[in-house]
Amino acid sequence: MRFVRLIYASRMTEDCDLDAIQAILAVSRTKNKERDITGVLFYDSLMFMQCLEGPRSNVNEVYRSIIRDKRHRKVQLLEYCEATDRLFPDWAMGFLGASDGNREVLEKYTEASKFDPYRLTASQARDFLVEMAARKRDTLKT
Numbered sequence: 001m002r003f004v005r006l007i008y009a010s011r012m013t014e015d016c017d018l019d020a021i022q023a024i025l026a027v028s029r030t031k032n033k034e035r036d037i038t039g040v041l042f043y044d045s046l047m048f049m050q051c052l053e054g055p056r057s058n059v060n061e062v063y064r065s066i067i068r069d070k071r072h073r074k075v076q077l078l079e080y081c082e083a084t085d086r087l088f089p090d091w092a093m094g095f096l097g098a099s100d101g102n103r104e105v106l107e108k109y110t111e112a113s114k115f116d117p118y119r120l121t122a123s124q125a126r127d128f129l130v131e132m133a134a135r136k137r138d139t140l141k142t
C-alpha cells in the first residue's frame, strides 16, 4: 500500500463561518479515522491550509470531495508526495488557528504584510504546519 502526503491552500467563501468549520472538523475526524488518514487543518479567518496523509487512494478520494466543497474555493495543491512517515500521527484532523501563541511562526512565513499560503513552496508549507502543530502540542501540555 502506498502512503502519501497532500497539502493544499484555499480561500473561504461566504458559506463558511465558525459553525461550518466545527461541522467540517466533526465530519473530518470521523471520516478520516475510518480511512486511516491523519493531518491538520489551519485557518486564519480567510484562508485554509490542510495536510492529509494516509493510504493514497483514501487521500485522493477525500481530496476530490474537498475540492467540490462550496465552503471554500481556489483550492491549490502545494505538495503531493509519497511518504514513509506521518507528520501528524496522533491527529485524525488537528485544528490550528492563528493566535498570540504562534504569531512568531506566522510572521516567519509571511513575506509581504499578510500571510499568504499560495506563495509558499512545498517545503515551506510542510514546515509551517509542523511548526504550528508543535506550538499547539506545547500549549496542550501546559
Ligand code: FAD
Pocket: 010, 015, 024, 027, 028, 029, 031, 032, 041, 048, 050, 052, 062, 064, 065, 066, 067, 068, 069, 070, 071, 072, 093
Ligand atoms: P456529502 O455530505 O454528501 O457531500 C457531497 C458534496 O457536497 C461534497 O463534495 C462536499 O464537499 C459538499 N458539501 C458537503 N456539505 C457541504 C456544505 N455544508 N456546504 C457546502 N458543500 C458541502 N472531509 C473529510 O472527510 N476529511 C477532511 O479532512 C476534510 N477536510 C475539509 C477541509 C475543508 C477546508 C473543507 C471545506 C471541507 C473538508 N472536508 C473534509 C469536508 C468534505 O469536503 C465533505 O463535506 C465531507 O467529506 C463529506 O463529503 P461526502 O461526499 O461524503 O458527503
